[in-house]
Amino acid sequence: MTPPRDAPRFALNPARRLFAVSSVALLGLAACKEQQRPPRPAPVVSTMTVSKGPLPFVVNANGEIEPNRTVAVQSLVSGMLTRVAIAEGDEVGQGQVLFQIDPRPFRAELDRLKSTLARDQVTLVRARGDSVRFAELAKDGYVTRQQLDQTFAEASALAATVAAGQASLERARLDLENTTIKAPISGRTGQITLRVGSLVRAQADPPLLTINELQPVLVRFTVPEQAFEEMRRRSGLDKALSVDIVPNVGDSARKITGTLTFIDNAVDRATGTVLLKARVPNADRALWPGQFVSVGLELTVDQDAITVPSEAVVTTSNGAFVYLVENGKAKRVAVKVGRPAGTLVKLDSGLVGGEQIIIEGQNRLQDGAKVELRSALSTARPSGTSGGAKDALKKRGASK
Numbered sequence: 001m002t003p004p005r006d007a008p009r010f011a012l013n014p015a016r017r018l019f020a021v022s023s024v025a026l027l028g029l030a031a032c033k034e035q036q037r038p039p040r041p042a043p044v045v046s047t048m049t050v051s052k053g054p055l056p057f058v059v060n061a062n063g064e065i066e067p068n069r070t071v072a073v074q075s076l077v078s079g080m081l082t083r084v085a086i087a088e089g090d091e092v093g094q095g096q097v098l099f100q101i102d103p104r105p106f107r108a109e110l111d112r113l114k115s116t117l118a119r120d121q122v123t124l125v126r127a128r129g130d131s132v133r134f135a136e137l138a139k140d141g142y143v144t145r146q147q148l149d150q151t152f153a154e155a156s157a158l159a160a161t162v163a164a165g166q167a168s169l170e171r172a173r174l175d176l177e178n179t180t181i182k183a184p185i186s187g188r189t190g191q192i193t194l195r196v197g198s199l200v201r202a203q204a205d206p207p208l209l210t211i212n213e214l215q216p217v218l219v220r221f222t223v224p225e226q227a228f229e230e231m232r233r234r235s236g237l238d239k240a241l242s243v244d245i246v247p248n249v250g251d252s253a254r255k256i257t258g259t260l261t262f263i264d265n266a267v268d269r270a271t272g273t274v275l276l277k278a279r280v281p282n283a284d285r286a287l288w289p290g291q292f293v294s295v296g297l298e299l300t301v302d303q304d305a306i307t308v309p310s311e312a313v314v315t316t317s318n319g320a321f322v323y324l325v326e327n328g329k330a331k332r333v334a335v336k337v338g339r340p341a342g343t344l345v346k347l348d349s350g351l352v353g354g355e356q357i358i359i360e361g362q363n364r365l366q367d368g369a370k371v372e373l374r375s376a377l378s379t380a381r382p383s384g385t386s387g388g389a390k391d392a393l394k395k396r397g398a399s400k
Contacts, residue, residue: 117168247286
């Protein structure tokens with residue numbers, strides 16, 4: 001029997017079979033090839049103009065308010081407290097009566113010493129008269145030399161007794177005056193520790209009360225040794241520098257001005273700082289002893305300083321640089337960073353002022369890359385961008 005003539009001849013040819021399989025595979029790959037991705041949009045950045053102008057050199061520190069003068073009032077005599085002439089927290093003036101101690105024992109002692117002194121004075125007068133008479137009698141030989149010397153010795157001893165009595169009398173008079181306790185300075189009183197009827201002991205702790213002078217007050221603060229050296233270099237040690245004080249609690253926008261009045265004569269080696277004090281008039285009593293404040297000590301003003309936001313500066317191991325916008329592209333510029341000034345930093349070199357600097361989005365940039373300003377976002381769909389991506393860009397621009 002012969003095979004049927006309609007059987008496929010190429011099925012018996014391996015070369016033709018391989019060509020057919022390869023053609024089918026190529027057609028399948030062409031059909032499954034992904035569409036080409038759209039180009040990535042330019043990074044969106046925020047910019048600002050580099051400023052140039054005067055920049056104060058300010059040393060910032062934490063400070064504490066203390067009274068200009070403070071006095072712990074104590075009694076100089078012991079006795080019963082018979083009167084409290086003020087209330088706690090009163091404003092008192094210098095010389096105002098604060099307390100009264102029972103003066104009767106001290107007045108009696110003063111009267112006794114007065115009588116004793118009067119008696120001794122009379123005795124001294126008689127002894128001096130006897131000395132004069134004995135001296136005349138000694139010339140005629142009626143008294144011996146020994147009797148004359150004894151008379152002069154008794155007169156000298158009585159004179160010393162009178163002098164001691166006068167001193168005791170002055171001390172008793174002073175003690176009697178000290179039974180009335182007066183304010184040594186003007187200021188505000190604190191807590192009173194004893195009440196009427198209490199026994200007051202001389203110079204005992206705790207004191208009867210404490211008076212703080214609140215007009216003016218002092219601001220105590222420390223600066224690092226490096227800042228102190230900068231202060232010496234720029235302003236010296238004898239210039240009355242201005243100090244700005246901002247309370248840590250309350251109206252933080254309010255600034256109170258004082259004057260630097262004290263610089264310690266040594267660096268504290270334990271902390272590496274120098275103690276400074278500023279005096280504030282405190283006419284409105286805005287500052288209170290023990291209150292913590294922020295202090296700004298202005299040394300000098302740098303004219304024509306170039307300043308940029310601190311977040312605009314990118315720091316690497318090879319140095320610092322910023323990105324500028326020129327002709328729609330990012331340009332990397334190396335800079336030398338100077339001192340900080342709040343949220344800004346001073347640039348010692350690299351920029352001249354007036355440039356458009358990128359302050360946000362620079363972490364996605366490269367030198368020469370195209371950028372799009374945030375305020376100039378187009379409402380049209382970018383080429384090759386889907387509608388969802390366009391809406392996301394619009395939302396980002398609106399949120400900024």
